[in-house]
Amino acid sequence: MFGLIGHSTSFDDAKEKAKGLGYEHIAKGDLDVWCSAPPQLVEHVNVVSAIGKRIEGAYIDSCFVPEMLGRFKTARRKVLNAMELAQKKGINITALGGFTSIIFENFNLLQNKQVRNTTLEWESFTTGNTHTAWVICRQLEINAPLIGIDLRKARVAVVGATGDIGSAVCRWLSERTGVAELLLVARQQKPLQDLQKDLGGGQILNLEEALPQADAIIWVASLPKTLEIDRSTLKNPCLMIDGGYPKNLDSKFNGSGIHVLKGGIVEFFTDIGWNMMELAAMDKPQRQMFACFAEAMLLEFEECHTNFSWGRNNITLQKMDFIGEASVRHGFSVLGLNEASLQAAIA
Incomplete structure (x- = not known):
């Protein structure tokens, strides 16, 4: 199973999404309420590639919004909690999308491997930067x-x-x-x-x-x-x-x-049948997605469960070749x- 960790583009968008999912008590809360809200696994999806490979995935909303960027401890906690949830759900490879990847790198969350009683397994996460x-x-x-x-x-x-x-x-x-x-x-x-x-x-x-x-x-x-x-x-x-x-x-x-x-946006060859990209204001939300998200899907298609994009300046031309060839083979176009x-x- 692949996983995607994302977030809404603004606090207002997040409240609308929460309302649509039935989380009225969170939707009506102020930013302080949202700062304490736990991550939510909001969607499961099945995807079949252009060569017929079938995989299952899950989207986790970190309940982070850009308005929280100035709150270091909150931003840090949001990302780590979402990663913990992905690991507890048994997801093989999870992509950090949007600001979650930026927070992870800029706040050096590699120093925070322990989240409560969970030891995060770094090999199960990728920033998606190689595909991007x-x-x-x-x-x-x-x-x-x-x-x-x-x-x-x-x-x-x-x-x-x-x-x-x-x-x-x-x-x-x-x-x-x-x-x-x-x-x-x-x-x-x-x-x-x-x-x-x-x-x-x-x-x-x-x-x-x-x-x-x-x-x-x-x-x-x-x-x-x-x-x-x-x-x-x-x-x-x-x-x-x-x-x-x-x-x-x-x-x-x-x-x-x-x-x-x-x-850094790709389009899949057919509709996927998910709702998650509605949050990202894609022109074709059933097919288009950030390339970092697609990297997790590609690694699952290829059964390559590793932190493929990890750390700074570790992207090689050989890795770009591998992920690019997989992208084309499984039905993505730029x-x-x-x-x-x-x-x-x-x-």
């Missing part, structure tokens, strides 16, 4: 040519280049895609210099320097709310892949010649630009 990195790279490779960008001549900026996903994307684009030049953007200089050395190339720039030079921009860092960018300084055409969470580039950049694509964007590019 592979999907983002394929989104660039497939969609850039459709709007007239030749990647062999293109400059590609990776914002958040030193993170787990960002560094994997950089390695793939450098060694497999063969982009003309990588523009490396991150907050800390030392990790950037280490990455540049590891790649054997790439130009280190700050955000303001990189954006006007880039034919394509991959965002794998959260976009600061206060960031203001003059869209007239960007190239035309310019492909932006929003690989951060939450996805909010549309409101900042979408416009003439600028094509914004939701990064999300592409919509028809309106493609028509605008042609015009």
Whole structure:
């Protein structure tokens, strides 16, 4: 069995979901009530892959909402409690989705293996970052040519280049895609210099320097709310892949010649018959999902019950090959630009 640990996109959405599930006492509570609410296994699902492999899965709502991010102890407890519930339910491999993965890494929850009387088995959990990195790279490779960008001549900026996903994307684009030049953007200089050395190339720039030079921009860092960018300084055409969470580039950049694509999202070949992706505001919630969630499904399809994506900078090209081949084989495709964007590019 595979498991998915997720959460609502906002407190208001969470209350609506709780009401729909019949948890009226929680739905009517304030944020303090929600802070003490335990995780809930809210849905079971059966999935059959494109090659006929059948698996069973479960969705666990951590009862975390983004409004809790400022409460360290609460955020930490929410993620660990959800992981404990997944393990107690006997789930073979569980993906940490949305902010649960970010909380796990940034708050270094590896130091908290004991949850009450349960010792968490790390090998039963995955961040899903390997599949996410592979999907983002394929989104660039497939969609850039459709709007007239030749990647062999293109400059590609990776914002958040030193993170787990960002560094994997950089390695793939450098060694497999063969982009003309990588523009490396991150907050800390030392990790950037280490990455540049590891790649054997790439130009280190700050955000303001990189954006006007880039034919394509991959965002794998959260976009600061206060960031203001003059869209007239960007190239035309310019492909932006929003690989951060939450996805909010549309409101900042979408416009003439600028094509914004939701990064790290895949679409299954047929309807799944679940409700869980309604929370994530997917265009096709019966088929589309975050690539990190799909990684748990793929590992279950492949009977590979291991913490496939775990820790920082452990994603190899070989792991990306494995999960990418499995993704295609079992019926997933990467999300592409919509028809309106493609028509605008042609015009």
